[in-house]
Amino acid sequence: MLATIESMEILDYAEHIARAVIESDIGEQYFLSLYKVQADKLAQEKIRKFTAIKELYEEVQRFGKYHPDYSEISLKARQLKREMDVHPTIAEYKFAETELQNLLDEVSMRVGSAVSKHIKVPTGNPFFDSGSSCSGGCGSGGSCGCS
Numbered sequence: 001m002l003a004t005i006e007s008m009e010i011l012d013y014a015e016h017i018a019r020a021v022i023e024s025d026i027g028e029q030y031f032l033s034l035y036k037v038q039a040d041k042l043a044q045e046k047i048r049k050f051t052a053i054k055e056l057y058e059e060v061q062r063f064g065k066y067h068p069d070y071s072e073i074s075l076k077a078r079q080l081k082r083e084m085d086v087h088p089t090i091a092e093y094k095f096a097e098t099e100l101q102n103l104l105d106e107v108s109m110r111v112g113s114a115v116s117k118h119i120k121v122p123t124g125n126p127f128f129d130s131g132s133s134c135s136g137g138c139g140s141g142g143s144c145g146c147s
Contacts, residue, residue, distance in 0.1 A: 017107065026099050033096040036089045046084040053077045 021027050037043050057077040060067045067073075084090055105123035112119035 017111075021100075021103060021107065024103070026096075026103050030096040030100040033089070033093040037093045040087075040089045043084075043087050043089045046080070046087055046090065050077075050080045050084045053080050 022031075037047075053073065053076050056069075056073050060070050060073045064070065085094070108121045108123060112121040
């Protein structure tokens, strides 16, 4: 791709949009909650424990209910996931992450529709994907059925 003045201007606009998202209230809340999770030793311990059991769970899943520890590890994985999800700083982070994702989805939809109403922007969010034939699975190698 040749770098033209027009393409450089478009990249500059994209960087401006990215900076605006980062500096928005939603962006700032996301980075603040991320910092809180990284600084919270109890949250980090819960994440570490869940990650460890998740690896065991994935190993057990290969054999399914025939694995001798299937029930025990499945139960423990669900318990640790729940403990992790209800921890206040982790819950705050997940909420901020969802808000940021929704903002990015909306920006993507607006940019796509400003170019053409026929542009399909897979967001993975049914609220935004409902207006197109794309169900958010466009990264699946064409098996999503988008035309």
